[in-house]
Amino acid sequence: MTEPLPPTEPMPLATSDDAVVLSRRLERERLARKSAEALLMNKSRELFDALQQARESEHRLQMALWASGEGIWEWSAQAERFEVHGLFIDGVEVAWPDVGGRAFIDLVHPDDRDSMTLAWRLHLAGAREDVDMAYRIQLPPGERWVRVRGRALERDNLGRPVRVAGTIKDITAQRESEQSLHLLATAFASTHDALLVVDDEGRVVEANKAFSLLSGYTPGQVRGELLSRFIGLPDTSSEGSGWRGEARLRAQPGEVPVAATVTFVAGHAGQSACRIVSMHDISERLKAETLLARQALHDSLTELPNRAAIQKHLEERLHQSSGDSFGLLFMDLDGFKSINDSFGHGAGDMVLQEVARRLTRALPEAFIGRWGGDEFVLVLAPGSGDFEVRQSAQVLLATMASPFGVGYSQDMMMSPSIGAVLHPHDGIDAQTLLRKADAAMYTAKEQGKNCLRMYEPQIEEGAMRRVRLQSLLRIDAERSGFSFVVQPKVDAQRQPQGAELLVRWSTRDFGVVSPAEFIPMAEQTGAIELLGRQALHSAARLAAELGRRGRPMPVAVNLSPRQLLNPSFERIALHACQRHGVLPSALELELTESALTESAVYPLLGRLRRHGFSLALDDFGTGYSSLSHLLKLPFQKVKIDRAFVAEALHNAKAGVVIRGTLEICRGLGLRTVAEGVETDEQFELLRSLGVDEFQGYLFDRPMPQDDWLAQLFTC
Numbered sequence: 001m002t003e004p005l006p007p008t009e010p011m012p013l014a015t016s017d018d019a020v021v022l023s024r025r026l027e028r029e030r031l032a033r034k035s036a037e038a039l040l041m042n043k044s045r046e047l048f049d050a051l052q053q054a055r056e057s058e059h060r061l062q063m064a065l066w067a068s069g070e071g072i073w074e075w076s077a078q079a080e081r082f083e084v085h086g087l088f089i090d091g092v093e094v095a096w097p098d099v100g101g102r103a104f105i106d107l108v109h110p111d112d113r114d115s116m117t118l119a120w121r122l123h124l125a126g127a128r129e130d131v132d133m134a135y136r137i138q139l140p141p142g143e144r145w146v147r148v149r150g151r152a153l154e155r156d157n158l159g160r161p162v163r164v165a166g167t168i169k170d171i172t173a174q175r176e177s178e179q180s181l182h183l184l185a186t187a188f189a190s191t192h193d194a195l196l197v198v199d200d201e202g203r204v205v206e207a208n209k210a211f212s213l214l215s216g217y218t219p220g221q222v223r224g225e226l227l228s229r230f231i232g233l234p235d236t237s238s239e240g241s242g243w244r245g246e247a248r249l250r251a252q253p254g255e256v257p258v259a260a261t262v263t264f265v266a267g268h269a270g271q272s273a274c275r276i277v278s279m280h281d282i283s284e285r286l287k288a289e290t291l292l293a294r295q296a297l298h299d300s301l302t303e304l305p306n307r308a309a310i311q312k313h314l315e316e317r318l319h320q321s322s323g324d325s326f327g328l329l330f331m332d333l334d335g336f337k338s339i340n341d342s343f344g345h346g347a348g349d350m351v352l353q354e355v356a357r358r359l360t361r362a363l364p365e366a367f368i369g370r371w372g373g374d375e376f377v378l379v380l381a382p383g384s385g386d387f388e389v390r391q392s393a394q395v396l397l398a399t400m401a402s403p404f405g406v407g408y409s410q411d412m413m414m415s416p417s418i419g420a421v422l423h424p425h426d427g428i429d430a431q432t433l434l435r436k437a438d439a440a441m442y443t444a445k446e447q448g449k450n451c452l453r454m455y456e457p458q459i460e461e462g463a464m465r466r467v468r469l470q471s472l473l474r475i476d477a478e479r480s481g482f483s484f485v486v487q488p489k490v491d492a493q494r495q496p497q498g499a500e501l502l503v504r505w506s507t508r509d510f511g512v513v514s515p516a517e518f519i520p521m522a523e524q525t526g527a528i529e530l531l532g533r534q535a536l537h538s539a540a541r542l543a544a545e546l547g548r549r550g551r552p553m554p555v556a557v558n559l560s561p562r563q564l565l566n567p568s569f570e571r572i573a574l575h576a577c578q579r580h581g582v583l584p585s586a587l588e589l590e591l592t593e594s595a596l597t598e599s600a601v602y603p604l605l606g607r608l609r610r611h612g613f614s615l616a617l618d619d620f621g622t623g624y625s626s627l628s629h630l631l632k633l634p635f636q637k638v639k640i641d642r643a644f645v646a647e648a649l650h651n652a653k654a655g656v657v658i659r660g661t662l663e664i665c666r667g668l669g670l671r672t673v674a675e676g677v678e679t680d681e682q683f684e685l686l687r688s689l690g691v692d693e694f695q696g697y698l699f700d701r702p703m704p705q706d707d708w709l710a711q712l713f714t715c
Helices: 016-068 101-107 110-124 172-190 209-215 283-297 307-320 336-343 345-362 386-399 430-446 457-478 515-525 528-548 569-580 601-611 626-632 642-647 652-668 680-689 705-712
Strands: 070-076 081-085 130-139 142-155 161-170 194-199 204-207 243-250 255-265 274-281 326-334 367-372 375-379 415-423 452-454 483-491 496-507 511-513 555-558 587-591 614-620 637-640 671-674
Touching (some): 101 130, 110 161, 142 172, 209 274, 307 367, 307 430, 326 430, 336 345, 345 367, 345 375, 386 415, 430 452, 457 515, 457 528, 483 705, 496 515, 515 528, 528 569, 528 705, 569 587, 569 601, 601 614, 637 652
Parallel strands (some): 415 452, 587 614, 637 671
Antiparallel strands (some): 070 081, 142 161, 194 204, 194 274, 255 274, 326 375, 326 415, 367 375
């Protein structure tokens, strides 16, 4: 740009030469002005272009920051303030609080303040060139993670930053993703299930520690290997497909059964899809299943097939050869209950185990199983008929004839009752064959035991009778459909000493049913407890009537083992006495040795005696441990079994037993009662031996209670 011309002094009129000079000067001035204008225009254009470039750069920077989600921050030492612009969270720009340095630090999470403050101070001290830190901060949207980066724009003479600027970015989602990935990695590494990550080519990408423990291979040994080298799985290459099932893992040193699951994981953000294979060892489960399957089909005591296995075997036999003949035997042990009653269930278990061994040795070709309790089923080989059935039964009778020694001083004798059927003559299905064989077995037992009975159509009529009676028994017990009669007792002078209460049952369909038939049924079905309760009330009612009429006498009532095992029996007995207004001493409770096999009843008997009940040991001499019961338990009376009374006149040994029993009872201070006295000769002999009381047909048959009362009070 040219300098302005200095003012000129007035000049004299110019000459022509002067005019030329002036013209030239004006031309020079015009050219100079034009040049200056051109230069100004160029400079203006350059300045405009620079400004445009700056604006474009700023716009590009803003676009870059916006795209990256970052804002800009600046700090100056002079103002001691942080200024933040353009920070977006969830698409919304954050209104940053206008705070100073100390207040800004207060926005930082307490757990992050120390590390953040240390990093900032190190930068201000010149120890760090750049700022790069992440921390949590409280912003209007809530607590967020941010990453702050920057560097010094200006420094003082000592090189310390006095103006710092940089970027700030919300990294909350990234941190949450990192945390999730960390949790997943931890779970992958620490889970008890073996895990493999497999790529879309079927090669192992990663394996966890559990897989190494299960397979014996390190992660490095399996990476890059085909999955099929280690485990055979169905093809799951189609997108989205998975699989669950059992497989065999080829481990070191051998195969391991595993439960495996294949899960498809879709690709994301440019990553390839993969599959997660999880597996766990099922060796113990398979062993347990095998054991359970065996237990489900085997009897744990005898190791023989159980009821379910017997039925399964029969169904399979009938399905495979529906027309082939074969025999089936149903065997029950005679007298087994007395073993349990006298020696306990431990002895009974040992007998059953020995029976199983004998059966297996005697008939190795037969299928032998334990039906339940002391019952066994034997299925003979295909083609067996009547001859083979009878021959097998004879073998069983012979093998069971030997005494059973089970660790006791006294060997035990056991005999079988056997029922048999023939397929297809007696039935073509398992249920029918078993039912008919069972019915034949019961008939063998009724006909004397220790024998074989082949099924005949009329046998099932007896079985149907038993089923019907059991149903009626429960109904009548609940409806008090039983009656109670008494059989008197007398002393040596034939004077009344009380009576024993006896139960009777008369049905519409079957008439009078013998106690020998229905009492065992009542024991089996549980109806005996209802009958026993009714008997206690009937006896207490009769004792009350005797007292009311001025002739109090004890009324005896029989107790079953099942009654004594009822925790409520003591209360039931006392309630019967209270309801009818009699003392417990008016009742005499009779129990057999079979009721004493459970030691749990011993304390009960002591309590009953302390209440005042009289206790009598019934059927003395027929069990295995009568003497020990006399010593341990508070009995006042012993009843000599009718079997000894019947033999007393003709069997010297029976006489010796009776004399010995009487001597023991006298020594222990116990009264004695002889049951089943039917002749004067028996009465005289027993009286001469010192028996205290007598009971039997010689004196009176069982009679209705009213008849006995009438007889008693007309004497």
